[in-house]
Amino acid sequence: MVTADKSSSPGGDHAREPSFYTSQKGLKSWLFTLDHKRLGMMYLVSTMIFFFVGGVAALSLRTELLTPELDVFSATTYNKLFTVHGAVMVFLVIIPSVPGAMGNFLLPLMLGAKDVAFPRLNLLSFYIYTLGAVFFLITLLTGSLDTGWTFYTPYSTSTGTAVISATFGAFILGFSSILTGLNFLVTVHKMRAPGLTWNRLPLFVWAIYSTAVIQILATPVLAITLMLLIIERTLNIGIFDPAMGGDPVLFQHFFWFYSHPAVYIMILPGFGIISELVAVHSRKHIFGYKAIALSSVAIAIISFLVWGHHMFVSGQSELAGVVFSFLTFAVAVPTAIKVFSWVATLYKGSIEFNTPMLYALAFLFTFTIGGLTGVFLGALSVDIHLHDTYFVVAHFHYVMMGGTIIAFIGGIHHWWGKMTGRMFNETHGRWGCLLVFIGFNVTFFSQFLVGQQGMPRRYATYVPQFQNIHVISTIGSYILGVGLLWTAIYLLRSLKSGAQASDNPYGGASLEWITQSPPIEHNFHGQPRVDTDPYNFPQIDRSGGMDHH
Amino acid sequence: MSSAHGQGPKAPHAFMQHHYNTPEQQAGAAKLGMWVFLATEVLMFSGLFLAYFIVRMFYPDMVLGSHELLSKTMGGINTVVLLTSSFTMAMAVRAAQVGNTPAILRNLYLTIGCALIFMVVKYFEYTGKFAHGIFPGKYFDYARAAEYAHEHGHELVGLPHIFFGIYFCMTGLHGVHVLVGIGVMVWLVFRAKRGHFGPQYFTPVENVGLYWHIVDLVWIFLFPLLYLVK
Amino acid sequence: MTIKTFFHGKPIEDAIECHEHVSPMSTYVTVLLALFVLTGLTYAVSFADLGPASLWVAMGVATLKASLVCMFFMHLKYDERYHVFVFLSTIIFVTIFFLFTIFDMQSRDRLNEEQGTFFRIEQGRDWSEAQRGNKAEADAAIKAAADAKAGAVPTPAMADAKAGAMADPKADAKSAAPGKP
Known part of the structure; x- marks a missing residue:
């Protein structure tokens, strides 16, 4: 049970107090807001805009791949398009999506705090993100980056395209990520409500915490790597550039020391969302709370030991390849602990097949495929065959799209009432989820097959025997696009015509559900107190917030 | 932003922010935040140190040959200056803890002074190198640099432009940190003059102090690696 | 004013009091002198011909100096244990970064030389x-x-x-x- 401080809630009914949307008015109150909820919504809107941009690029790529020849774009345009798609999706969508949007909105609420530890830093972080994004996007859209999102040397030090401004954009974005991580880590440490011990933290908080650890430890290395790349390109100092006596594989070590942990920056928050969704919508205490919480931390740590599996055929030594391959399998252990715990939570729960739960189940299916194919690719000998084929493309889409994005969409549905004060149409939601799930699997499962047959990634053309599978994949991508568009439409419509959301529409037991929907400016009336863990469901009254009734 | 929601006791000083419950919570958050920031700084510099070690591993003779061109004396002077500044910074923090504003100011001036001396010495080192064609990367003028080496009884080996590339990157990034440090210390001076700091509130002084010490720490490793090691 | 205030989830008596440790002047002066002596030592050692050991000696002295600065100037000795943990884990991750990369670079070069590539x-x-x-x-x-x-x-x-x-x-x-x- 969670209780709010009675001393400051006389009468007990403040359900109709102005929400954080209406408590202050005008454009200025948004542009200079220090409110974590407003910043969360601003992140949500901006990541969704970039998601649309990246999605359009993806659909264009798939359209080009309908036939084996070049017909829609030139090869150069194709290169730029996949760079736009990859770079936008990684740097502007997936990395900031869950921490930036959901994390900002929910973290202080779940902790029973009035705000994050450093609200001004939070605002700064948002503006750095915007600045970096604009910089990055202008570079990409004016048509001048063709290195892929990895900026491998020596191509990136010699290509004629605008590597410097793009890397500078990524450099700026990195700072936003570092500051967000720092802010969240300190928030979790210092801003918890009385009684909210580490063992009572919602698992979403644990996931955001682990993500913050990775952001803090890995992103600075990316910053220095990109800086060295810029210096290498302008001055040829000979660290990465072989023509000057440097070593391009060293660049890959630097890059992947950040970028492998970064894939866990992308997936860990998704894990957090799924833990909440699975527990709340099966009305059952989460199975293996400590195991899930600590496995997040374990993944965060192990993620720093495996980066070499991106470099099995890059001229890394065979010995290092063997070591990295072995360590890669270790990541599967904490990840499997999570998946098993979620499945065990479902077991004998009273599962409600509403939209958030359907997304959670979709996640379990797609992420398990993504994770298991990751084990194939982590196996040194298998990877020599599958490296740089569509198998890899399918694998990381199953993890990033089928994992993070599906969890993110599920989370948006789960907290939609809390964030906007409106409920979406449940029937529309289920259809949307079905379309997304089918479209996603048709698109990417086929890519496992074509990749296994040897179709290399990043090519605009291919041999005719792959055409059937490519056509199937492209059709799937259109279904996926329709599903996402459909989802966007009914969610946006619900803002106008949706039913009023109650304080606690799904009977959640963590702190964000005791405040009104949408929350008031200072989140809570008085200081919330906690004396139990956030998955004790039977005591919860389904009809609304428990402190008001 | 009303403070009516604050549940703690009345705010004990003017800089208590509304979303914290106690000044201890605020100070603890700021300090943890600073330590985490220092962690990111260490990791950022670690990239350059790793690049140095790799280059050293690839071209041991080149690194040893090239580092002879750096002035041990100038590096040594800068080390002493920076260590002293670290000491005066620690004294400034201590003065803030005991609420002695004149001592805070005195020590901050001394620290800023040391930082400026450091940058001046750095300036002479850099221009001294540039004068002999020692530039980073492709601008390295081998002929002039070799002549300069001969004058000092040394021989250039291999690919010295890499060593000096790394040298300029490492000391350059460190120099940028010194400049930033000077900036925030000037800000502290202004605040200290207004009497903002005392036993109840000295977080900014303490955090700038931590930052300054990490700048010192980086130099403690840079100095032997670039100037001294054989 | 009976409202309890909380810090780290525990009630605390006097929220306004400063709980920081104030070190005596003599500590700072001693540390500074030690740092000077150690700097002199590395400087002197750099003229001796120690061969490959010189890197290790220099790094050892630098680490000693760094830990003095950390412990006394940065107050890590009296600070919250978690700050020590943050700092030490940073060092651990830097070590991971260094060890794996250097390990690959060394073994790779050996193998490449064998194969003439x-x-x-x-x-x-x-x-x-x-x-x-x-x-x-x-x-x-x-x-x-x-x-x-x-x-x-x-x-x-x-x-x-x-x-x-x-x-x-x-x-x-x-x-x-x-x-x-």
Whole structure:
């Protein structure tokens, strides 16, 4: 049970107090807001805009791949398009999506705090993100980056395209990520409500915490790597550039020391969302709370030991390849602990097949495929065959799209009432989820097959025997696009015509559900107190917030 | 932003922010935040140190040959200056803890002074190198640099432009940190003059102090690696 | 004023009091003197010919100096244990970064030398030797190398998975010229 401080809630009914949307008015109150909820919504809107941009690029790529020849774009345009798609999706969508949007909105609420530890830093972080994004996007859209999102040397030090401004954009974005991580880590440490011990933290908080650890430890290395790349390109100092006596594989070590942990920056928050969704919508205490919480931390740590599996055929030594391959399998252990715990939570729960739960189940299916194919690719000998084929493309889409994005969409549905004060149409939601799930699997499962047959990634053309599978994949991508568009439409419509959301529409037991929907400016009336863990469901009254009734 | 929601006791000083419950919570958050920031700084510099070690591993003779061109004396002077500044910074923090504003100011001036001396010495080192064609990367003028080496009884080996590339990157990034440090210390001076700091509130002084010490720490490793090691 | 205030979830009595540790002046002075002595020591040792040990000695002294600064100037000795943890885990992750990369670089070079697929030295030397000759030649060498890379079509030797220091030529060539059948 969670209780709010009675001393400051006389009468007990403040359900109709102005929400954080209406408590202050005008454009200025948004542009200079220090409110974590407003910043969360601003992140949500901006990541969704970039998601649309990246999605359009993806659909264009798939359209080009309908036939084996070049017909829609030139090869150069194709290169730029996949760079736009990859770079936008990684740097502007997936990395900031869950921490930036959901994390900002929910973290202080779940902790029973009035705000994050450093609200001004939070605002700064948002503006750095915007600045970096604009910089990055202008570079990409004016048509001048063709290195892929990895900026491998020596191509990136010699290509004629605008590597410097793009890397500078990524450099700026990195700072936003570092500051967000720092802010969240300190928030979790210092801003918890009385009684909210580490063992009572919602698992979403644990996931955001682990993500913050990775952001803090890995992103600075990316910053220095990109800086060295810029210096290498302008001055040829000979660290990465072989023509000057440097070593391009060293660049890959630097890059992947950040970028492998970064894939866990992308997936860990998704894990957090799924833990909440699975527990709340099966009305059952989460199975293996400590195991899930600590496995997040374990993944965060192990993620720093495996980066070499991106470099099995890059001229890394065979010995290092063997070591990295072995360590890669270790990541599967904490990840499997999570998946098993979620499945065990479902077991004998009273599962409600509403939209958030359907997304959670979709996640379990797609992420398990993504994770298991990751084990194939982590196996040194298998990877020599599958490296740089569509198998890899399918694998990381199953993890990033089928994992993070599906969890993110599920989370948006789960907290939609809390964030906007409106409920979406449940029937529309289920259809949307079905379309997304089918479209996603048709698109990417086929890519496992074509990749296994040897179709290399990043090519605009291919041999005719792959055409059937490519056509199937492209059709799937259109279904996926329709599903996402459909989802966007009914969610946006619900803002106008949706039913009023109650304080606690799904009977959640963590702190964000005791405040009104949408929350008031200072989140809570008085200081919330906690004396139990956030998955004790039977005591919860389904009809609304428990402190008001 | 009303403070009516604050549940703690009345705010004990003017800089208590509304979303914290106690000044201890605020100070603890700021300090943890600073330590985490220092962690990111260490990791950022670690990239350059790793690049140095790799280059050293690839071209041991080149690194040893090239580092002879750096002035041990100038590096040594800068080390002493920076260590002293670290000491005066620690004294400034201590003065803030005991609420002695004149001592805070005195020590901050001394620290800023040391930082400026450091940058001046750095300036002479850099221009001294540039004068002999020692530039980073492709601008390295081998002929002039070799002549300069001969004058000092040394021989250039291999690919010295890499060593000096790394040298300029490492000391350059460190120099940028010194400049930033000077900036925030000037800000502290202004605040200290207004009497903002005392036993109840000295977080900014303490955090700038931590930052300054990490700048010192980086130099403690840079100095032997670039100037001294054989 | 009976409202309890909380810190780290525990009630505390006097929220306004400063709980910081104030070290005596003598500690700071002693540490500073120790730092000077250690600096003098590294400086002196740098003139002695210790061979490969000199790196370890220098790093050891530097680490000692660094820990003095951390413990006394940065108050880590009296600070919250969690700050020590943050700092030490940073060092651990830096070590991971260093160890794996150096491990790969060392073992790779050995293996590449065995197989005669060692590119880096030769390419860098081209430029360097041209530099020693004259500047025009040097620029030509840079340009030639850049052109060779920009238009690179993977030669069979490079496309071979164990091609050594040329980073992932397959991937780069693909991004460079994927349109070509």
